[in-house]
Amino acid sequence: MKKLILALSIAASLSGTALAATSPRAMSADPRVKTVAYNENDVTTLKGYYGYQTTIRFAPYETIQNISIGDSVAWQVVPNKAGNLLFVKPVEERAITNMTVITDRRIYNFELSSGIAGSANDSQITYMLKFNYPSDSVMDYSDGKTGRYPGAGGYTPYAPRTKISESGIQSSGAPKDLNFDYSYKGEESLSPSAVFDNGEFTYFKFPDMDNLPAIFAVDKQRNESVVNYHIEGEYLVVDSLGRQYTLRDGEQEACVFNDNYQQGKTLFSIRGDT
Structure with a gap:
């Protein structure tokens, strides 16, 4: 009887735990x-x-x-x-x-x-x-190819990623030790003109900085989460590093990949003065 009362007390205390939806x-x-x-x-x-x-x-x-x-x-x-x-x-x-x-x-x-x-x-x-559905948006394969599930809005089997150019950054006086090894897949109109990180923050530059898409970080389980960011000059600066981001504006969608991301770090194999 005492065990039953104890179990009920524990259950009652757990029921008061705050739940998130x-x-x-x-x-x-x-x-x-x-x-x-x-x-x-x-x-x-x-x-x-x-x-x-x-x-x-x-x-x-x-x-x-x-x-x-x-x-x-x-x-x-x-x-x-x-x-x-x-x-x-x-x-x-x-x-x-x-x-x-x-x-x-x-x-x-x-x-x-x-x-x-x-x-x-x-x-x-x-x-x-x-x-x-983040897992439908862009499926990332070990061979670097991507595709969509059939019926998920334009099935594109194994469409390759597109490397993001560094040309939009060279004249900006960016620091030397930066990672520019980013690629994207998806809606062309959402493609950033430049993406790089400094090992702590991720910088996005878009052709139209007055009309920015929503940005979400995508984890290894393909779960999306809202990112914290601020505007710094001509860049949208995400306050973290990520292996993958989803860009979304209404029905339009694209993904940006950090191709130099390993275990929460960026390997600086590319320099801003190259």
Whole structure:
């Protein structure tokens, strides 16, 4: 009996531990359209608004197989015929529950809550929630080749990376010991004109510094995370080193690779005065 009481006490104390969920990010064109990077270990938060429905868009090659929702009275959930869209609408003003969606490729977990919107133009409303998939964006192979899953927006099997030119940096008076060994794959319009690092910070230069893409660091497990950065002169400076970055602007996407990255360090085999 004492063991049971002790176990229940431990469980109760653990239940108070703060939990983190992933919130969608508003897109620049219209904040009512939001995106979130898929991670099988994340719970995605979605706030619905009474009188409005949200469309959740999964990958075009996925098909919804099962939907389970904790409170089916307070929420209306309907998939489209193709099986890659889900229409979600709260039918009560304040309803909190969870939902699991199982497709033929993945499992998605959601934390649902509802509220009241001020107007249809309220930027907090989510008209469309789009998932993006770091592992689909650019698959990195040991032979240096990249490709996409079939159906993941333009299948390009084993398309080679493109080296990023150093020419945009030579006239900038950059220090000598820098790593310029970077390459990219993806949307040409997002390609930086220069990328380099000094062993501590990563510097990006874009043709149009007034219209910058969102930048995410990609780890070995292909999980994305938001980077901290600041603007320094003509450069966007990421406050860390990374083996890979995702650049994203709406539907457009590209990846930048640090080809000289080893165990959190950069090997300075290329010098800025060459």
